[in-house]
Amino acid sequence: xxxxxxxxxxxxxxxxxxxxxxxxxxxxxxxxxxxxxxxxxxxxxxxxxxxxxxxxxxxxxxxxxxxxxxxxxxxxxxxxxxxxxxxxxxxxxxxxxxxxxxxxxxxxxxxxxxxxxxxxxxxxxxxxxxxxxxxxxxxxxxxxxxxxxxxxxxxxxxxxxxxxxxxxxxxxxxxxxxxxxxxxxxxxxxxxxxxxxxxxxxxxxxxxxxxxxxxxxxxxxxxxxxxxxxxxxxxxxxxxxxxxxxxxxxxxxxxxxxxxxxxxxxxxxxxxxxxxxxxxxxxxxxxxxxxxxxxxxxxxxxxxxxxxxxx
Amino acid sequence: xxxxxxxxxxxxxxxxxxxxxxxxxxxxxxxxxxxxxxxxxxxxxxxxxxxxxxxxxxxxxxxxxxxxxxxxxxxxxxxxxxxxxxxxxxxxxxxxxxxxxxxxxxxxxxxxxxxxxxxxxxxxxxxxxxxxxxxxxxxxxxxxxxx
Numbered sequence: 001x002x003x004x005x006x007x008x009x010x011x012x013x014x015x016x017x018x019x020x021x022x023x024x025x026x027x028x029x030x031x032x033x034x035x036x037x038x039x040x041x042x043x044x045x046x047x048x049x050x051x052x053x054x055x056x057x058x059x060x061x062x063x064x065x066x067x068x069x070x071x072x073x074x075x076x077x078x079x080x081x082x083x084x085x086x087x088x089x090x091x092x093x094x095x096x097x098x099x100x101x102x103x104x105x106x107x108x109x110x111x112x113x114x115x116x117x118x119x120x121x122x123x124x125x126x127x128x129x130x131x132x133x134x135x136x137x138x139x140x141x142x143x144x145x146x147x148x149x150x151x152x153x154x155x156x157x158x159x160x161x162x163x164x165x166x167x168x169x170x171x172x173x174x175x176x177x178x179x180x181x182x183x184x185x186x187x188x189x190x191x192x193x194x195x196x197x198x199x200x201x202x203x204x205x206x207x208x209x210x211x212x213x214x215x216x217x218x219x220x221x222x223x224x225x226x227x228x229x230x231x232x233x234x235x236x237x238x239x240x241x242x243x244x245x246x247x248x249x250x251x252x253x254x255x256x257x258x259x260x261x262x263x264x265x266x267x268x269x270x271x272x273x274x275x276x277x278x279x280x281x282x283x284x285x286x287x288x289x290x291x292x293x294x295x296x297x298x299x300x301x302x303x304x305x306x307x308x309x310x311x
Numbered sequence: 312x313x314x315x316x317x318x319x320x321x322x323x324x325x326x327x328x329x330x331x332x333x334x335x336x337x338x339x340x341x342x343x344x345x346x347x348x349x350x351x352x353x354x355x356x357x358x359x360x361x362x363x364x365x366x367x368x369x370x371x372x373x374x375x376x377x378x379x380x381x382x383x384x385x386x387x388x389x390x391x392x393x394x395x396x397x398x399x400x401x402x403x404x405x406x407x408x409x410x411x412x413x414x415x416x417x418x419x420x421x422x423x424x425x426x427x428x429x430x431x432x433x434x435x436x437x438x439x440x441x442x443x444x445x446x447x448x449x450x451x452x453x454x455x456x457x458x
Contacts, residue, residue: 015349019379022353026368026375027414029357033367034418040367047361055362058313059320066320073322130362131319135327135431136415136423139364168364175364182423204424205326259325 045170048141052173055141056129063131121234122269123157124148129173132258138181138203142264145170153232155267161238161255162186162226163264174266178258179207179239187229188239188252192222196229199239199252206251207240218242218250234267312359327431329438330404332359333377337400337439338446340381352378366418369411376407400439408432 033040074081126144144150146169156163156176164184168175177184180201189196195216199207209218222242228235240252318328332355339345356371363370380403408431416422 015382016379018349019375022349023372023375026353026356026371029368030366030372030414030418044361044367051358051362055313059317062314062317063320066322070322131317134316134319134363134365135427136369136411137363137365141362141364177364182419182421200421202424204427206424259319259322 041168045145045168045173045175048168048173048175049145049170052129052141052143052170056143059129059131121267123265124150124268125263125265126174127263128261132178132261135203138178138201138258139167140164140176140178140258140261140264142174142176142266143172144266145172145174147172148266149268150174150266151268155226155233155237156264157237157267158256158261158264160257161240162233163256163258163261165233166266176264179254179256180204180258185210186233186239187227188224189227190216190218190222190242191225192219193217196227199224206243206245206253209242209250209252220244220250224252312355313362316359316363324434327427327434329434330408330431331435331438332374333404333407333435334400334439334442336374336378337381337403338442340378340385341396342446346382347378349375349378366415369415372414373407373411376410377403380407396443397436397440401436404435405432 124144126142126148129141129143130139132138132140140163142156150166150169152166152169154166156165162179164176164178164181166174167177178201179186179199180203182201182203184201186199186207187196188199190212193216195213197212197216198210200210202208212218220242224239224242226233226235226237226239238255240254243251243253245251312332315328315331318324318331336347336352339347352374353371356369356374357367359365359370360367384399384403412428
């Protein structure tokens with residue numbers, strides 16, 4: 001027992017040196033990964049493709065058990081839920097009747113003004129393989145990749161609004177960077193006042209509002225939508241609603257519940273690259289006005305549209 | 312690793328999942344005298360980063376640091392009484408996690424919302440004694456059956 005002790009300490013010291021080497025190697029990997037090299041990206045995409053079926057198979061039982069727990073939990077509040085849903089249906093019926101008459105009016109006005117018809121989005125819907133959320137990264141893997149024409153930069157949506165955008169594509173899987181991730185920045189506009197801004201994720205539940213004019217006064221509950229600036233994302237996709245913190249600062253609460261996501265749609269006909277290569281020959285700080293890029297909150301000459309609150 | 316990630320399907324762990332792997336490494340080294348090899352931890356961390364889309368290498372750094380501090384504690388014999396296990400785990404976990412958190416702040420050039428971070432640390436520290444009791448109970452039952 002005593003004779004074995006020095007050899008144990010010796011092995012610990014050699015282990016320590018190996019540990020240092022591995023930590024240094026990892027640090028190099030971290031910075032290489034941050035450089036976003038195509039080779040690193042391709043390796044990641046290949047390995048994600050390779051590990052996706054295993055991940056899905058291992059996640060399945062835990063997901064099922066979690067589903068059972070949720071069902072049991074919700075069973076206790078079925079009566080309250082039923083009452084709430086009935087009142088919601090009544091409200092929605094009223095809204096629906098109003099909306100159908102307004103839709104007809106809108107169509108007539110569009111016809112009168114000869115508004116250019118909007119291009120219909122092509123959508124590919126995939127199933128989420130991994131669970132979202134994490135302390136350092138908020139991404140999702142879906143089971144559709146290059147085989148369905150998905151490319152990097154394409155927006156991911158759900159029925160409630162914007163989920164994020166594609167950051168890496170493999171042959172059979174795609175990785176989506178969620179809007180709540182710290183590396184995600186989305187150009188948006190405030191729907192009531194038309195002020196443009198950028199929302200940034202914080203790896204939490206709320207999004208930070210950045211580059212908002214000091215003249216802008218956000219209203220609590222105001223809807224935030226994508227503005228289409230930069231031509232990376234289409235305009236008019238719901239992002240969230242403005243909420244006020246205890247400190248008086250305004251944040252955006254996403255409309256999408258990222259933990260209930262099962263199916264995610266990718267808008268496959270929206271990529272930033274063709275627009276950029278076509279339009280910019282030299283350095284251009286501002287985008288050239290293009291009638292096909294309907295930028296919300298700005299008119300064709302690039303000036304901000306003012307709308308009265310009564311409208 | 313995958314189990315740890317899939318825990319976020321439970322509404323309790325929506326904000327952040329507990330770091331189960333660090334608890335397992337701690338028990339392997341301290342309780343069961345199993346020394347997980349650095350190479351295994353290296354690849355385990357890389358697989359975790361690839362599955363979760365995190366920066367390649369961050370989880371590996373955490374796992375290697377965690378194992379290193381645990382081994383230091385074991386060889387320097389800080390932990391003489393078994394009751395102090397939880398305190399030492401807390402210190403090692405928080406120290407290793409803080410290093411990785413700072414690294415992430417430097418890489419992203421932005422400070423993340425701290426509530427998921429605190430939740431992650433808190434839920435891991437709460438889970439540690441529960442797993443400890445579970446292991447003790449299991450070993451008690453096996454010994455009882457054997458006798």
